Amino acid sequence: xxAKLARKAFPKSLWLxxxxxxxxxxxxxxxxxxxxxxxxxxxFGIKLVGSPRHADVMLxxxxxxRPTFPLVKRAFEAMPxxxxxxxxxxxxxxxxxxxxxxxxxxxxATAVPVDYYIPGCPPRPEAIVYGVALALGLVDKKAAPVxxxxxEFPIDAQLRNRAWxxxxxxxxxxxx
Amino acid sequence: xxxTSKIKQVLLVLKPGKVTLNYPAESRPVPEGFRGQPxxxxxxxxxxxxxxxxxxxxxxxxxxxCPEIRILFYDGARCMYCGRCADVCPxxxxxxxPEFELATGDRDDITQSLELFMLTCQxxxxxxxxxxxxxxxxLDLRGYRYDSLEARTVIRRSTERFAPxxxxxxxxxxRPERIGG
Numbered sequence: 001x002x003a004k005l006a007r008k009a010f011p012k013s014l015w016l017x018x019x020x021x022x023x024x025x026x027x028x029x030x031x032x033x034x035x036x037x038x039x040x041x042x043x044f045g046i047k048l049v050g051s052p053r054h055a056d057v058m059l060x061x062x063x064x065x066r067p068t069f070p071l072v073k074r075a076f077e078a079m080p081x082x083x084x085x086x087x088x089x090x091x092x093x094x095x096x097x098x099x100x101x102x103x104x105x106x107x108x109a110t111a112v113p114v115d116y117y118i119p120g121c122p123p124r125p126e127a128i129v130y131g132v133a134l135a136l137g138l139v140d141k142k143a144a145p146v147x148x149x150x151x152e153f154p155i156d157a158q159l160r161n162r163a164w165x166x167x168x169x170x171x172x173x174x175x176x
Numbered sequence: 177x178x179x180t181s182k183i184k185q186v187l188l189v190l191k192p193g194k195v196t197l198n199y200p201a202e203s204r205p206v207p208e209g210f211r212g213q214p215x216x217x218x219x220x221x222x223x224x225x226x227x228x229x230x231x232x233x234x235x236x237x238x239x240x241x242c243p244e245i246r247i248l249f250y251d252g253a254r255c256m257y258c259g260r261c262a263d264v265c266p267x268x269x270x271x272x273x274p275e276f277e278l279a280t281g282d283r284d285d286i287t288q289s290l291e292l293f294m295l296t297c298q299x300x301x302x303x304x305x306x307x308x309x310x311x312x313x314x315l316d317l318r319g320y321r322y323d324s325l326e327a328r329t330v331i332r333r334s335t336e337r338f339a340p341x342x343x344x345x346x347x348x349x350x351r352p353e354r355i356g357g
Contacts (some may be wrong), residue, residue, distance in 0.1 A: 040196040090233070093283070094254030097233040107254070118279045119286055121256040124206075126199055131279030133200045143278045143285040148218035151293040 003137045005082070013045025014132070017055030017079065021072050021108070023062030026122035027089040031059055033125045041129060044136060052078040057135075063091035063104045064111045076112040086131060087114040090121045211259045211272040213252065216290050220269035223248070223292040227261035227270060236261060244294055252278065252286030 018031055034041050035048060049055050052075045064072055076085070085108070090096045092108040099106050108114050118131040133139045197204060206212070223246045228236040233254045239247050262270040278286055 037195055038197055039199060043196070090254050090256050094233075094235075094251070096254050097256055099233065099254050116279060116281050117253065117283060117286070119252055119255065120276060120278070121258070124276050126203065127276045127279060129199045130277045134279050134281075139200050141280055141285070142275075143280045145284055145286075146216075146288040147291075148216060148288070149291045150218050150221070 003135065013047065014057050014084075014136070015047050015049045015055050016057045016059050017049055017052045017075070018059045019052070019061070019072060019075055021060060021062040021068040021092075021111075022065035022104075023089065023091060027061035027091070030122045030125050030128060031061065031088065034128050039125050039129055041132065044132065044138075046132065052076070053080065055079055055083075057084045057086060058112070059086050059088050060092045060108045060112065060114065061088045063095045063098050063106070064108055066103050066105065069105050069111055072108075072111045084115045084135060085112050086116045086118060086135070088118045088128060088131075089123060090119055093117050093119055096121065206274045206276065210274050210276075211257045211262075212275040213257075213273055213278060213286070214250070214255070214259075214261055215271050215273040215275075216248070216250070216288060217269045217271070218290055218292070220267045221248075221290065221292055222267055222269075223294055224266065226264045226266065230260045230264045232256065232258060232260065240294075246292045246294055248290040248292065250288040250290075251283075252288070253283050255286075 018028070020028055033039065052058065056079075058076060058079060060072070062068075076083075087093050087108045091098070092114070094109075095104055095107040098104045105111060116131055116135055118127055120127050123131075130139060134141060225238050225246075225248075228234075228238045228248065233256050235251050235253070235255045237249045237251070239249070241247060257272070259272050262268075262272050280286060
């Protein structure tokens with residue numbers, strides 16, 4: 001739904017505002033790398049702007065530290081709607097390895113509503129391009145939750161078999 | 177003279193040709209030794225919890241549901257892809273896969289959970305007595321026994337032996353509210 005809305009709202013180009021909220025500069029270098037001729041995101045009409053008032057998208061990098069917390073909120077409020085926030089790097093997603101320290105608010109989602117998450121420390125430039133393309137609806141999502149089990153317990157198997165029998169009509173007919 | 181220099185400049189600029197990688201359509205292979213999303217092999221894992229003990233972001237949590245079942249939960253949101261879990265794994269059950277296209281709109285998409293079956297003792301027929309008394313266990317699993325997977329919080333506290341009241345406290349624990357959060 002969000003992708004459809006984004007496609008309607010930003011049919012031509014996204015203007016990015018790069019907001020560093022206490023990052024180590026790794027993600028910022030990768031964001032600048034995306035704008036180089038090799039990756040060239042201007043193919044998608046993406047442009048880096050200097051002010052949040054001109055921007056559609058905020059690229060948030062860094063765990064939101066305590067001094068930058070109100071500033072990030074103000075920058076988000078200054079953006080005209082509709083607006084998207086991309087969390088770039090594991091710090092912006094969940095705080096990275098500083099998620100529990102005294103000076104960090106525990107990720108970008110505590111300050112602003114993050115719409116797309118781009119994990120990595122730092123994410124590859126391709127990963128950032130992929131995230132932007134995902135928001136534009138150019139590619140399909142690849143990540144999915146994984147659940148692995150070592151042993152299938154017999155009681156689970158029995159319940160599953162019974163559920164399968166119950167939803168299969170032919171067994172009911174045979175029983176009658 | 178200015179004209180020749182300009183022509184030289186144009187020739188220089190034309191020399192490299194087109195360098196742009198047409199990324200979402202064509203991709204470039206990842207470099208050697210690239211660390212992407214860690215992948216668990218559940219057939220190899222013995223459930224020692226070394227990965228959970230060594231994770232700098234404490235993004236791998238573990239919990240014993242009952243003496244037979246242990247759950248490892250990996251929340252990729254704050255994973256730093258440092259590869260320490262793959263380094264410490266004694267069975268090489270964790271591999272840093274080259275997968276990096278993990279951008280998603282939902283944080284739950286980058287989680288993995290692993291349900292492990294802990295074997296019983298061949299002599300006494302009972303399961304490994306994990307919570308109460310075991311020297312190996314005390315060495316390896318200190319401190320994170322009382323993690324709350326449901327609230328995704330971590331309490332850095334260990335007790336010498338199993339304390340039901342600490343476990344109860346953990347389950348009722350709420351993280352302190354942050355500014356504005």
